[in-house]
Amino acid sequence: MTRGExxxxxxxxxxxxxxxxxxxVGGSSVKxxxxxxxxxxxxPPAPRARGRHATPKxxxxxxxxxxxxxxxxxxxxxRVVLSIxxxxxxxxxxxxxxxxxxxxxxxxxxxxLADELGIPVDVxxxxxxxxxxxxxxxxxxxxxxxxxxxxxxxxxxAHVVDGRVVPGAHGSAGELGHITIEPSGRVCSCGRRGCxxxxxxxxxLRRAWAEAGGTxxxxxxxxxxxxxxxxxxxxxxxxxAALAEAILTLCALVDPGCIVIGxxxxxxxxxxxxxxxxxxxxxxxxxxVPPIVPATLGEWAGANGAVLTALRRQRALxxx
Numbered sequence: 541m542t543r544g545e546x547x548x549x550x551x552x553x554x555x556x557x558x559x560x561x562x563x564x565v566g567g568s569s570v571k572x573x574x575x576x577x578x579x580x581x582x583x584p585p586a587p588r589a590r591g592r593h594a595t596p597k598x599x600x601x602x603x604x605x606x607x608x609x610x611x612x613x614x615x616x617x618x619r620v621v622l623s624i625x626x627x628x629x630x631x632x633x634x635x636x637x638x639x640x641x642x643x644x645x646x647x648x649x650x651x652x653l654a655d656e657l658g659i660p661v662d663v664x665x666x667x668x669x670x671x672x673x674x675x676x677x678x679x680x681x682x683x684x685x686x687x688x689x690x691x692x693x694x695x696x697x698a699h700v701v702d703g704r705v706v707p708g709a710h711g712s713a714g715e716l717g718h719i720t721i722e723p724s725g726r727v728c729s730c731g732r733r734g735c736x737x738x739x740x741x742x743x744x745l746r747r748a749w750a751e752a753g754g755t756x757x758x759x760x761x762x763x764x765x766x767x768x769x770x771x772x773x774x775x776x777x778x779x780x781a782a783l784a785e786a787i788l789t790l791c792a793l794v795d796p797g798c799i800v801i802g803x804x805x806x807x808x809x810x811x812x813x814x815x816x817x818x819x820x821x822x823x824x825x826x827x828x829v830p831p832i833v834p835a836t837l838g839e840w841a842g843a844n845g846a847v848l849t850a851l852r853r854q855r856a857l858x859x860x
């Protein structure tokens with residue numbers, strides 16, 4: 541895949557009219573969604589165009605500007621919102637640190653792209669983007685208080701109230717992956733021991749499976765567990781029990797109205813999540829356990845969240 545190549549585009553980007561653009565920038569690809577700028581924020585708009593491009597890593601500002609320019613056509617592009625993996629100062633549009641795209645570290649990406657393109661450009665955290673989309677347009681739609689949890693290489697979480705992420709005083713709320721589950725457990729990437737990520741993150745599951753003599757990644761482990769392999773089942777049960785403890789902690793501290801769980805480890809048939817849900821029910825005492833549901837937007841959650849953010853900011857600008 542070369543820069544600018546589109547995959548799965550639903551319609552032409554060159555139909556004219558006023559649009560907003562959401563870009564979900566990942567380690568290997570950039571997903572884009574173009575949507576009419578006057579779309580309602582109550583439900584996902586029909587995209588003007590949808591597709592993906594290779595992530596420009598060597599010259600990210602120039603590369604991202606080229607992607608935007610290739611999508612503008614003869615449309616009136618009102619705003620661009622980028623969803624970026626890593627720590628983002630969303631108010632300033634600065635990528636503080638991105639492990640997946642280190643060439644973005646320290647860049648005032650929003651201001652640089654705005655200068656290059658001549659239009660407003662906002663930068664948001666990818667986890668926040670996906671969470672806002674799932675809470676507003678996905679599995680949490682219609683519920684005012686939603687906690688969105690993504691199970692993958694790491695464990696990311698975000699608390700969404702009235703359609704907006706509650707970031708905490710320092711922007712680091714929702715880090716459920718770093719709740720201590722086993723105080724004497726393995727050292728986590730954060731430096732502490734026994735965090736949830738050391739038990740249920742994809743690398744942790746792969747390691748546990750390999751140490752037990754298994755081969756392949758977490759998907760092989762989950763399949764083996766579903767097929768009745770006792771060793772695989774024990775690993776999955778330990779991971780599910782750890783997730784259950786984290787969910788009970790979340791219920792005690794946050795009391796969300798719904799918990800949405802997505803990410804690669806939570807895909808159908810959802811065995812790990814359903815088992816964790818059973819453990820939550822068995823272990824809850826005073827906790828008010830809300831519905832625990834699978835995410836529905838899949839890999840396009842981040843791009844949808846970027847578009848939703850763009851629409852909301854344009855609407856706020858029009859009111860000011």
